[in-house]
Amino acid sequence: MTIVPVALAALVGGAPLRLPGPLSPRNASYRITARLDERAHKVSGQLLLSWRNLERHPVRELVFHLYLNAFKNRASTFIREVGPQLRGDKMPEGGYGAIDVTALRVGRHDLLAQARLDDTLLTVPLPEPVGPSAAVQVEMDFVATLPKVFARSGYAGPFHAVAQWFPKIGVWDCRPSCRWRAHPYHGQTEFFADYGVYEVELDVPADMIVGATGVLEAERSEGGRRHLRFRAEDVHDFAWMADPRFVEVWDELHDAWGVVSLRLLTRPGSLGMNERHLQAVRQGLLELQRRFGPYPYSQLTIVVPPPDGSGAGGMEYPTLFATISGEAPRWLAFHDEVTLHELGHQYFYGILGTDEVEEAWLDEGLNQAFTTWAVERLRGPRCNIIRLPGLCLSQLDLEWLAARQAQRRMPIATPGFLFPPDSYGALTYSQTALVLRTLERHLGPARMEAGLRRYAERHRFGHPRGDDFMAAVNEGAGEDLRWFWDQALLSSRTADYAVLSATSTPHEPAYGLWDCPPRPPTAEDPAVRALIEESQRQACAGKPPGRHLMLPSRPARPDGPHDSQVWLQRRGELIFPVAVRLSFADGSTIVERWSLQEQQREPERRVRRFSYTGRPALRSVVVDPDQTLLLDERRLNNGLLLQPDPAPARRLWVSWLGLLQTVVDLLRA
């Protein structure tokens, strides 16, 4: 790791890709020149968009996102949906922002007057349709007025997070019918765009240190200003962040495909976390590449925003992401987790260009599952987020707690803006992560990885949808998992398996009158039939044909054979094959299965009985003992002890009593 003086602020030159390109269709490419007025916090720019129609149907109008208009006033879709707040950050008073298009030309046609602006969408009727595979060039002049940092973009003092700052074209999509996939900027959801090449020239004050998508191609200084030219290939967005106070740290990751330059832009107050952020990025990238294929870009920029610009933190852009500021002790790994999560978006959103508005679970959810894997790689499987004496929580634990609290009010595969505000995060992020980690435990890591790899390889630099994901995983894992996807992603079913009851009584020998040889029992319940057959076998063993009287010779022994019966209950709607572990007094165990087929055959029959005769006394029953079904919302009811064990309650009570005494002693001190 090298700390580079500010004078050598960036490496100039170098190709944006480290793999041979082009890697994507590159049908939405931009050439932008922009000037930052750091006092007025405005960015004035001109862009030239080259857009190509990839579909088989012509386009008669173009639709552009003007995202910054979400902060223009309190009537925007964004503010109306979630209020002037996001993820705990409040929109600063008077911190409004907007974007104005001041010129719009397509070829020789000036279309500014014909363009229709609605909230954050600008629709531009074309003078003539753009046919299949045809291209069109759009020129625009625009002025982006940055808000005070809120919801990803804006300024805080000299810090500028310039994101969603230029008119960005939507995605023309004809699957199944043609439409512009361009939604207003919703409070809860993010973005979706086509891939292209970005050539961006920025004019900023001379003291500004700039982190941006892509690589710096050229740099010159003139009249107290710096002119920086960035280039990015096969990306679908361009963002940049500038601050004269940035401290720049460079690192490298060497792997089988070459080198990735890592550029960390941080600031005093967070410097103690440099190595942790970089370590998280290095390990995270290795894990991403192992699972989902190579990282194709030659550089990755990590920005630590200032504390008063925290609204810009925890956000991803192609080859650039913002983590969170501040420092944390080793026992607390929230910073590491955020860095890993935003890094993961380089794939789940970046390389796999999913629609973050309509199918947010495909990027946030898959990425959250990756985050749990990466945190485990970085800090081990247990206590990997909080490791304190007396408190141990892993990322997976936190996902479980968040998901169970939110309750499954809607299917995960729901457009993000339709979720109630308090459910979106828990369902889209946490619940999806639990779905994938459950499937991993069900299939085994190798098949799960094969499934996800198939998805990542097949849809690299495409716009995959939920169906594509499910189909690819089915193929890679070698199993039709529709039964699982339908329940876990496409329904709002909850999972809760419980041990309803368990009894174990000393085995009563076959007393009474018995006709031997016995007739086969006719009981309908196979478990009961088995019990009768066992009694008949005992009663008639070695007896001649005829009626025999069997009398008790001695009382049943408590340590002798027992008859045991266990009832399991499926309290949730979600059907999943579960194992049941029964432990007996002699230390032996039996593992039974309540199979998927059996449950699917009679889905309304929510209970299952297991009976045993002649075995030692039953001690305990645990359903899903290996916690395969991470979606199970209640774990305490997964097991039952036949004899109460007062020790755990006493142990916890002892702690509580000690705490009470300490409080009294401290009060009187």
Added chain:
Amino acid sequence: MWTTAFVRVLRRPALVLAVWLMTLLPALLASLPVLLWLKGLLDHRPAAAELARGEADPLLGEILQDQPAAVPLLLGSLLGAALPGWLLSAAASGGLLDALRRPGHPRRVVGRAVVVRMADTAPAMLRLWGAGLALRLPVVALLGGAGLALRKLLPGRGLSAAVVAVAATAVVGALLWSLLSVVLHYARLHRLGAPDRPGATWRALRGALRCTRQHLGPTLGLAAVSVLGLAVLVGVGRAVALHLDARPSIALAAVLGLGWRQLVALGRTGFHLALLAAVVEVADSQHPEQVSEIQATSMTNF
């Protein structure tokens, strides 16, 4: 002073035991509903063993999320132990201070007389506790304000700044709290030596403030040692308790944990009594004329 105080306490083991029991009993009573609740919840659950060993902390989250009674029950238990325990301790302080007087002091009491003295002085001591509460409230408000200010100032200023700021607030808060306790002990001593008259509580407080001004150094020393001693006792107690709690045998962990915690509680009680004895030393030894006056009065009366 501290040696004398500790020796005096060590020579009164019955007193230490009695005061420990006085703290234990309210805590025990207040914690019983929690024990019953935990038993109902966990006695038949295999996962409870992992929970008790600290291997399944998310289950605590499940319990808190699913059991609406949990938080009120725990808060009720906390208040049910803290308030009576604190009040009992305040009511008994008159008897305790007199029990820890120097040998030969006319107000010194031993044996059952301590209980009688506690009962006799309880109303006056409780009035002083109430007055002391009024003195403590500004401290709590001050600390709350400091906490709120820190919330605004700290974000992003780095871990070291945060740790220093939080630790400084905690130490200052603890010192202020402890200082007020010492001042209240002075007030109690003043009140014990004064006749029952209207306004005696406020006169005792004024006397205590005078006493504090006159003996600022020893008073601050007492407060500092009180904070430091308790911090060490609580810290060591917690560290060892955590080690014991993690034993594989939960039943053994419960027994060892209970034994250790009560040993630590005894230690805290002994330390508290030593602090009282040290307060008595400061107040008595530096006012020989007052002592002789009291002696003279008591010799005249009895």
